Amino acid sequence: MVNxxxxxxxxxxxxxxxxxxxxxxxxxxxxTGKMVTVNGTVTEYVWSNPHVLVKVxxxxxxxxxxxxxxxxxxxxxxxxxxxxxxxxxxxDNVSLDIxxxxxxxxxxEIRGRIVINGKEFKQSQ
Amino acid sequence: MARRLVVSIVAVMAxxxxxxxxxxxxxxxxxxxxxxxxxxxxxxxGPAPRRTLAGIWDAAQALGVNGATEHPALFPGGRGAEGGxxxxxxxxxxxxYTPMGLEALKKNKPSGPGVRQVDSLLxxxxxxxxxxxxxxxxxxxxxxxxxxxxxxxxxxxxxxxxGNYRVIWTDGRKPPADPDPRxxxxxxxxxxxxxxxxxxxxxxxxxxxLDHAGRPHSDxxxxxxxxxxxxxxxxxxxxxxxxxxxxxxxxxxLNKQPLHLMPDDxxxxxxxxxxxxxxxxxxxxxxxxxxxxxxx
Numbered sequence: 138m139v140n141x142x143x144x145x146x147x148x149x150x151x152x153x154x155x156x157x158x159x160x161x162x163x164x165x166x167x168x169t170g171k172m173v174t175v176n177g178t179v180t181e182y183v184w185s186n187p188h189v190l191v192k193v194x195x196x197x198x199x200x201x202x203x204x205x206x207x208x209x210x211x212x213x214x215x216x217x218x219x220x221x222x223x224x225x226x227x228x229d230n231v232s233l234d235i236x237x238x239x240x241x242x243x244x245x246e247i248r249g250r251i252v253i254n255g256k257e258f259k260q261s262q
Numbered sequence: 263m264a265r266r267l268v269v270s271i272v273a274v275m276a277x278x279x280x281x282x283x284x285x286x287x288x289x290x291x292x293x294x295x296x297x298x299x300x301x302x303x304x305x306x307x308g309p310a311p312r313r314t315l316a317g318i319w320d321a322a323q324a325l326g327v328n329g330a331t332e333h334p335a336l337f338p339g340g341r342g343a344e345g346g347x348x349x350x351x352x353x354x355x356x357x358x359y360t361p362m363g364l365e366a367l368k369k370n371k372p373s374g375p376g377v378r379q380v381d382s383l384l385x386x387x388x389x390x391x392x393x394x395x396x397x398x399x400x401x402x403x404x405x406x407x408x409x410x411x412x413x414x415x416x417x418x419x420x421x422x423x424x425g426n427y428r429v430i431w432t433d434g435r436k437p438p439a440d441p442d443p444r445x446x447x448x449x450x451x452x453x454x455x456x457x458x459x460x461x462x463x464x465x466x467x468x469x470x471x472l473d474h475a476g477r478p479h480s481d482x483x484x485x486x487x488x489x490x491x492x493x494x495x496x497x498x499x500x501x502x503x504x505x506x507x508x509x510x511x512x513x514x515x516l517n518k519q520p521l522h523l524m525p526d527d528x529x530x531x532x533x534x535x536x537x538x539x540x541x542x543x544x545x546x547x548x549x550x551x552x553x554x555x556x557x558x
Binding site for chain 2: 164165166167169183185186187188190206208211212213214216217238239240242243244
């Protein structure tokens, strides 16, 4: 499954509580019942509307590099959680818990543990 | 060489001395309202001033992601946010649609969480194209922090979310009889007592949505807002929707929704809808994740 998803990631949990999403866009496209961890290197950090994006290159089980695009909320909401334009920078080694796309595209929504260069980033809300 | 070194050291020291000051200055900008939980159990306090709403007010991001707060497009217990339904049958607090209203509802495809949610790329939500939200959509979705200004003949409401603003005339004029429709309509307001301000808005563009769940309205929509200043630091906002073409009876979209007073130097962060940024988002996220590629 992990290979088929093309994920440079490990599946850390299958069942999470179904949290009601409140974003500009909903989570119809994401499997919120699944949590996947993406381990890789930040290639770009996009601090923009409608959603802040973190692009991460991660290797799948076959050693192939997969280009992930991971979204969170808008900059104002992220700021309320302690994020800023400087939270990530290209080259950061990250480990991010995400809800993956239902169609297996390498796209996800960050909704769990965030580790940047070995240090856990605690969100304020 | 020595002189250059001294200059460098002084510069470093100076930056160290002034950086806390700079940080303190920066803290005055892009202020983030308190977390919603901060307001839990809050009691309105302080005497309400007479006949004014002026100030900066925070709605605690409590409004309308799943549709109008009083009628979220969710099943009992908050279930159904993942969407997949064509109509709202079975939601906890159903709306009184007319047959025309129900048909209009089905044509609107919302991307926000709710029982009718679709993939982001497949929505026809005006917000999905950065079109103007119009009123009352701007208040029934993402009403975050609101700057209310009084002039002798107007109450002006500024919402930095998507750059929305409203002008409410208080000079005694009547609503226009047969207006050209506008995104924000035509608003007139009056004080019915020293602490209660009532606004009536008509002439709204039918192509806009009522809320983020895709609730429709017609050219007959009348929105009545009641701003009740219950204390120095709290307004309760109630919004009544009347639209006989779409709904068999009036209904409340908001019912005593609290607005909390912020400090008068509170700088509200900007949150605008940029078509080019939205296009990039669609290219990078909304497009790749759509579940049926034939619908791209």
